[in-house]
Amino acid sequence: MPSMSANNFSRNSHQHHPNQTKGDFFARKQKIEQQRKNLPIAAVERRLVEEVRNNDTLIIVGETGSGKTTQIPQYLFKGGFCRDGGIIGITQPRRVAAITVAKRVSEECGVPLGQKVGYAIRFEDVTSGLTKIKYMTDGLLLREALLDPYLSKYSVIIVDEAHERTIHTDVLLGLLKNVQKARSKCISEAVNTDHNNSNNGHASEGRIDNQNDGILKPCQAKKYHPLKLIIMSASLDARVFSEYFGGARAVHVQGRQFPVDIFYTHKPETDCIDAALITIFQIHLEEGPGDILVFLTGQEEIESVERLIHERLRQLPECNRKLLTFPIYSSLPSEKQMKVFMPSPAGYRKVILATNIAETSVTIPGIKYVVDPGLVKARTYDPKMGVDSLIIVTTSKAQALQRSGRAGREGPGKCYRLYQESFFEKLTDSTLPEIKRCDLSNVVLQLKALGIDDVINFDFIEKPDRTAIVNSLWSLYLLGAVTEENKLSDVGYQMAKLPLDPVYSKALIVASQFGCLKEMLICVAMLSVESIFYAPREKLEESRNALKSFASPDGDHLTLLNVYRAADEFFQKNKTVNSEEKAEKNLRKWCKDNYINSRSLKHARDIHSQILRNVEQMGLRVTSCEDDMLLFRRCLAASFFLKAAMKQPDGVYRVTLSGLIVQIHPSSVLFRAKPECIIFNELVHTNHSYVRNVSRIDYLWLIELAPHLYALQD
């Protein structure tokens, strides 16, 4: 993703130009030095390094624009924290942030990316033996912990953007707390006792034992340095982190943000879309130059606001029509997303209609005005029913603040909140942490693989609901990952090694026994990505026809398989006559012609090659069932038996385990066919309860292949 820039970073992410002259190079170097010196954080460099030296855990609250993400690792490097061979790891919740920040820091250090400074994200490791400052995603560090439970190569770990409280950040914090304790225990033991523990810690190498106070097993102390932990957060909720880490010291670093005037409405608004439109035109007609960013809840709302803006523009005199609209949301194809970054033609004003993708993930330059209706489409999870819901709720105060901040990145700005000030006061301080609103099977499996058996009593910074954990344990038990004694089974340990939803990991193991692993690898890779099909409103008919050429009467799983195979065949054929690069480009064109989201397909292909490598390493045999689709569907039933449904006389479906009444989602190829018995992968509640990714099966297969659940029923 070329010109997307990460949070906190849009003003100074220039690229190193390959053919610049020596003079340019020195001028540029000097400029970078100047910029670094001017950062608010530069004034407290020595104090910060001292704080880290004196405190094993430090909370740093740094406002936007303080430079904490780029500077602190460099200060610590200079301060000698890598001297014993340890490295500094910095985690980010998002991939783009890890990449762009690493690029900037390597440039500031005047070294090529991947040497002293590098980054690692899924599918991409730009580090080497020389790397001392390593930026990475938090999910990746969690994975590393599975291979190296003591995270022994790190002398410092910085968890950045901790206030976002992603599920990975929360689990990581718990893990790091354990690792830190264990590593300092090792060292104190080594000092206090004559270390005759040379045969310790080998039997369970690769697993953490937390039977004693949630601490790792004693280890060979010489191997480990104490671990310095830094939690960086943008908001003022340092207290939560500080309390969690036993009253850890918290320091505050000034930021640099231009002032943003906040406006509220005088009366409550009943029609948000209308209020947004009025505000947009008010800004357009009365305010000075500068682009407008409008936060909306979803694709549909964005499309209708866009339509209404164009309608109203036509009613304005010619001279007032210089307003351009740009939608941006995650399922929009990249080339359309990129358009928001193009500067507007002279005299024109841009209106960017965005979901909360523009809140943190994407920074759009030129924004001076923010319109915030105060709503967001949020995902919640009901662990009892296994239902995801997507509902529109009010934002938190922190979110509102984050949104208004988007107006003050390049100069003073204005933010129009489409609600009353008294309403703002009633908003919750921050958004509910993700760990409280999603399926936990993966988290539970990962923790168990790390040797943390008592997940219910794990020291989470925020405890998930007990029922959520219990239900995850139950489904892991039904998948054979956990034994009746609540211990991880061998199958469970294998499943934990795969970077997939546990149900999908299990499907690969089942498929290897059925002899259709080749097909299941594709199927699981496709199920793991979002929206493979792209259906723009204006070309609904064409996109539907395109889908027909891939559709299988047996369901969405085989349809996805057909799409992947068609794409792969096209790509392989192309590669015999073209360069890899050209073939990739042609594949993107092929996707466009077939109304397939090329970004999603690329992602599926990446996942496919990664999990193919994984299963080969695990020693599974990758065989194909060729054209025996009956066998493959039986394998789907044997894998996804937890989510099956039967047709009712009135045409709706009843989920076998929960009794929930659902419908097949209209995007499914089985929407009209309505077979008697189905398995599905996703249950989402929007206006109705819908199941997605559905395949036709025979109920008798469930009795045969999942007798532990189905043989007892009537």
Place this chain on the structure above:
DNA sequence: GAGCACTGC
């Protein structure tokens, strides 16, 4: 015949 915010391994 409906429609899905965002991340991540």
